Amino acid sequence: MKEQIADILKNQIIDEWVLAGHSLSGSFEESLEAEFVDTTRGYIINIWGNEYGIYRSKGVPAENIPYTRRKRGQGRGGKSKYLTGLINYVQMRMGIGDYNEAVGVAFAIAEKHKQYGMLGSGFLDEVKEKVEEKITEEISKGLDIQINSILDEK
Helix, strand or coil: CCHHHHHHHHHHHHHHHCCCCCCCCCCHHCCCCCEEEEEEEEEEEEECCCHHHHHHHHHHHHHCCCCCCCCCCCCCCCCCCHHHHHHHHHHHCCCCCCCCHHHHHHHHHHHHHHHCCCCCCHHHHHHHHHHHHHHHHHHHHHHHHHHHHHHHCC
């Protein structure tokens, strides 16, 4: 039964990710994994996936955006995973094939993020809201099966 519940959770996360318009390469969806932790009262299901899913859901305040504006002649900063990710995003989402143009657009986005932060879509909150009823139904089915098998034994 816990595998079915994990599947419900993963499928709902994927559904909300897609509905929020975040789906692009499929890597977030493919990254989702379930981990089961046994406890004295049952088990806990942890769903793990690429970390950027949390940022897309909750957003990032401006002060936490890993970008520092540099003036002309100040030199270049180091290699930034944030900017590399933005460049890849711009190329894929906006279809900008020219690398230099994609870099320019990515820096413009980074400037806005640094100024206003990155808004979250709240897609994980939607998952929490929508999945409760489905999980309750699955647990009820499991209990019905167990009760019926006990009654069949007698």
